[in-house]
Amino acid sequence: MKFNTLVIHGGIDGDKHTGAVTVPIYQTSTYKQPAPGEHTGYEYSRTGNPTRVALEQLVADLEKGHAGFAFGSGMAAISSVLMMFDSGDHFIFSDDLYGGTRRVVDKVFSKLGFNYSFVDTSSTEAIEKAINENTKAIYIETPTNPLMKLTDIKAVASVAKINDLLTIVDNTFMTPYLQRPIELGADIVLHSATKYLGGHSDLVAGVVVVNSEELAQRLHFIQNSVGAILGPQDSWLLIKGIKTLALRMERHCENARKVVEFLQKQSWVRNIYYPGLLMGDNANLKEQMSDFGGMISFDVESQEIMDKIFNNLKTFTLAESLGGVESLISVPALMTHASVPKEVRAQLGITDTLIRASVGVEDIEDILKDLTI
Numbered sequence: 001m002k003f004n005t006l007v008i009h010g011g012i013d014g015d016k017h018t019g020a021v022t023v024p025i026y027q028t029s030t031y032k033q034p035a036p037g038e039h040t041g042y043e044y045s046r047t048g049n050p051t052r053v054a055l056e057q058l059v060a061d062l063e064k065g066h067a068g069f070a071f072g073s074g075m076a077a078i079s080s081v082l083m084m085f086d087s088g089d090h091f092i093f094s095d096d097l098y099g100g101t102r103r104v105v106d107k108v109f110s111k112l113g114f115n116y117s118f119v120d121t122s123s124t125e126a127i128e129k130a131i132n133e134n135t136k137a138i139y140i141e142t143p144t145n146p147l148m149k150l151t152d153i154k155a156v157a158s159v160a161k162i163n164d165l166l167t168i169v170d171n172t173f174m175t176p177y178l179q180r181p182i183e184l185g186a187d188i189v190l191h192s193a194t195k196y197l198g199g200h201s202d203l204v205a206g207v208v209v210v211n212s213e214e215l216a217q218r219l220h221f222i223q224n225s226v227g228a229i230l231g232p233q234d235s236w237l238l239i240k241g242i243k244t245l246a247l248r249m250e251r252h253c254e255n256a257r258k259v260v261e262f263l264q265k266q267s268w269v270r271n272i273y274y275p276g277l278l279m280g281d282n283a284n285l286k287e288q289m290s291d292f293g294g295m296i297s298f299d300v301e302s303q304e305i306m307d308k309i310f311n312n313l314k315t316f317t318l319a320e321s322l323g324g325v326e327s328l329i330s331v332p333a334l335m336t337h338a339s340v341p342k343e344v345r346a347q348l349g350i351t352d353t354l355i356r357a358s359v360g361v362e363d364i365e366d367i368l369k370d371l372t373i
């Protein structure tokens with residue numbers, strides 16, 4: 001099946017017991033067993049629930065992986081993946097990681113004896129230098145937030161394979177519509193499904209897709225043991241959101257491209273951070289994403305310009321998060337990245353006048369009107 005069909009008919013399509021066209025919400029904790037020690041495939045809903053399983057098979061199909069897993073948030077998904085490893089194991093992370101991921105690594109997993117290096121993963125040499133005898137995985141985000149730094153997934157996966165490491169990719173910004181890391185050699189792909197997969201700013205969820213039965217068994221063991229699962233109602237809502245993923249992403253990309261073209265003509269814009277402008281002539285990068293997504297960051301000339309924009313907003317909502325049908329706008333230095341020290345922010349390029357936009361699917365004229373000052 002083609003991707004645009006898979007988002008609608010992938011995983012488990014409808015309900016075989018009744019013919020219902022949509023997967024029912026199996027709001028149950030337990031399942032009647034025909035005899036002691038025998039069951040229908042379901043025993044208890046932490047271990048497995050048919051609505052969640054339908055979602056899990058759907059995301060596995062979309063990411064072209066072996067098996068999928070759904071969790072109560074992106075952070076629950078990320079933490080569960082990290083729990084597949086052992087105390088003393090060493091990880092290499094992108095240095096420009098999502099703040100919550102950096103926090104859980106620095107403040108939670110470090111206490112459990114995990115070792116790690118934050119590396120500029122856009123350089124495979126920097127990755128190779130950071131590998132030691134205890135290194136078990138390379139964990140990347142591409143593009144990163146908010147500066148859209150890009151990492152060559154194929155190059156990272158090949159360094160990982162040579163050194164017997166796993167490649168883990170946070171694919172939240174791109175979604176499998178635009179980028180499928182497993183096809184490029186990654187072993188584990190994860191998402192904050194709160195963002196584009198859900199797509200309507202109406203739920204918090206996380207998903208993971210793995211590329212082998214061995215990894216599937218390890219992760220299922222963690223999912224069942226730790227229990228950070230997604231409930232059946234939110235699983236159903238996420239399936240519903242994913243049905244329009246292809247349509248939404250197409251419009252997100254189209255609108256974002258027009259916003260970039262508009263910003264390029266404004267004298268008050270200093271820098272624009274957008275994958276389409278940052279990939280240079282790296283052939284792998286050009287191949288790894290089929291379009292550039294809906295996220296744009298841009299630096300404006302002054303605080304005054306920033307105030308003008310924020311006083312002019314009608315379509316954009318000033319809010320954290322991203323990936324919903326509605327356009328959202330934020331100031332990383334004051335919001336999502338406020339906890340990063342000012343000097344570090346300055347080093348990274350996150351100025352006080354950097355604006356991040358998650359371009360929604362509204363009419364482009366209304367979106368541009370907000371930015372016309």
Ligand SMILES: *Cc1c(COP(=O)(O)O)cnc(C)c1O
Binds near residue numbers: 195204205
């Ligand atoms: C939001 C986000 C997360 C965390 O997901 P939650 O659903 O908020 O727990 C992880 N990675 C990226 C890239 C994100 O944008």
